[in-house]
Amino acid sequence: MKILVAVKRVIDYNVKVRVKSDQSDVDLSNVKMAMNPFCEIAVEEAVRLKEKGGVDEIIVVSVGEAKSEEQIRSAMALGADRGILVTTDGPASSLTVAKTLKAIVEKEQPGLVIMGKQAIDTDNNQTGQMLSALTGMAQGVFASEITIDGDKLTVIREIDGGLQTLSLKMPAVVTADLRLNEPRYAKLPDIMKAKRKPLDKLTLADLGVEARQTVKAVKVAAPADRKAGIKVADVAALVDKLKNEAKVL
């Protein structure tokens, strides 16, 4: 069985985001970029499944700017076997990415697609679901545990206030939640090996996908500065402020 993993290049989770002065977007110049944390978890899960046996190949795909090759190489250092980079002009919408993945799924016929539940830059949380709808594959989103048993896949998912266990018939799409696993570090020898692993470079046109922007970002604004805190003399003063100024009591 093949597993297809999708990864996205995003601003590093720990970088303090700055908004461009014209408020058109987040400022990405000279900012550290990294693999989306949920995608890292997806890669790790694929590698663990392969280590358990029954998985022949892990294919990692990224849709986006040419530099996304770095994230594909990272995934290959963690254990993916080959990569597919689909370059786009400018950012691709969730639907464009889902259509691209569909084209790759048709070509590669994976038994399982694992992706992050959402990308931390756009926070859309929809590409996995769209891919499932477009391909008719079963979906298990927000997975915190998955087990393969023949052509069945058990997915435990985190839902409000509890856990839900699903049984899916493969092929299926799974999106990874935070607690699915803790990704390993990339080993230096594996980074060297990853440089020699095969990587196909394609464009949307090669896959017959048309990039349609149906949504336009109008404005990006930084959150309002928080006012500095104050110290109050005693509990009575605190209660008074909470009642009369903050009006929370």
Next chain:
Amino acid sequence: MLGLGRQELMSALCHIFDQDKVRDDQTTLQSHGCDTTKAYTAAPQAVVFPTTTEQVQALVLLANAHQLSLVPSGGRTGLSGGAVASNNEIVVSFDYMNAIGDVNTIDQTVTVQPGAITQLVQQAAEHAGLYYPVDFASSGSSHIGGNIATNAGGIKVIRYGMTRDWVLGLKVVTGTGAILNLNKGLIKNNTGYDFRHLFIGSEGTLGFIVEATLGLTQPPNNLTAVVLGISSMDGIMNVLQTFQNSITLTAFEFFSESGLSLVTQHGLNRPFEAKAPFYVLLEYEQTADADALVMAAFEQCMENAWVVDGVISQNETQLQTLWALRENLSETCAAYTPYKNDISVKVSDVPTFLAEIDAVIAVGYPDFAIVWWGHIGDGNLHLNILKPEHLTKTDFFDACKRVNKDVFDIVERFGGSVSAEHGVGLLKKEYLHHTRSAADIALMHGVKAVFDPQGIMNPGKMLP
């Protein structure tokens, strides 16, 4: 008018300081009477919290008039007992003199009061797009005043040097009550003896630091950490040399397998499965070019079998979790009542030096578990011995006194230092002669007599 009765003293202090800034309740006496070394008993008679330089000066004059002993106190993270008051002294805490001025982006400086917390100064610099590079695990609590008084080092010394290298100006109140403005923030100033450098590392024995102008620099970009498993101590120096020949390192730290197994028992993951006697954490500014050089250096280390395996951080989160392997060591070890030592030799001497100490302890104290870590790129080793369960604290520390003797003999033979970065304080005073000659020490007493002729400043510390 020598000596002061208790009431006279308290009223004299209240005359200088605001009433709520003079304290003699047990909680404050205990908390402010000692530092992180737990071997001494806190017994000051009062703790005062100045808010102005003039108050500090008035206190020094009072102390000279009545032979009072003053102990400067910073963040109390010191590891040598420098800020300990166990002899009825008056502790002078800078908790309330902690202002951080505006960052001057042209001079690339910031002027701060001594009680400014190191980490807040780092953040103020970062906010202005600059960087204050002195950093260590206790920077969330330590004060700039304490850092200067101990000439603190830390994890970035290999690239940026010690605190000394970042002090451009100092305002001090000497032991006679003179207020001196030293070097005034200048980069170039060849006008005779530079007293600033006497106050840096003086551990509160010459006077009080009441203001400092610190140099700042461009922040490093895309810091990336590599953790390597090292097959033998000799290998470490080859690894250091190989990487230093290829790239500029911002850190080169090491720890032993015993250290890694401690921190991994407390919640951190091992970087890789392969076990090695030692591990190195090195850090550099990531660029495509630097990555290629790091890879080439790593390949060379693998080919020579100096390294068994290695991982690299792929994002900031991993940078922090890899650093935690090194930075959590001190706190994790603290639970085991460790004997700690902070020593240094020339970088090239480290492997032989470390092997000799290992051997001496293995022979003399076979049940002692050694945990090594340190800033090995600077030749600075932290030797830690965990208390074996069957020994009482007293028996253990008695045995460690004998270990000290053995260790410092070896340090002396290597021309090393009995205190690389934690200072002398009370802990290393009797061992100072292993590093400083008798003539040296006599001159140190001479310097002390110039700035503090009556010996009111931190008496009993540093000088044997």
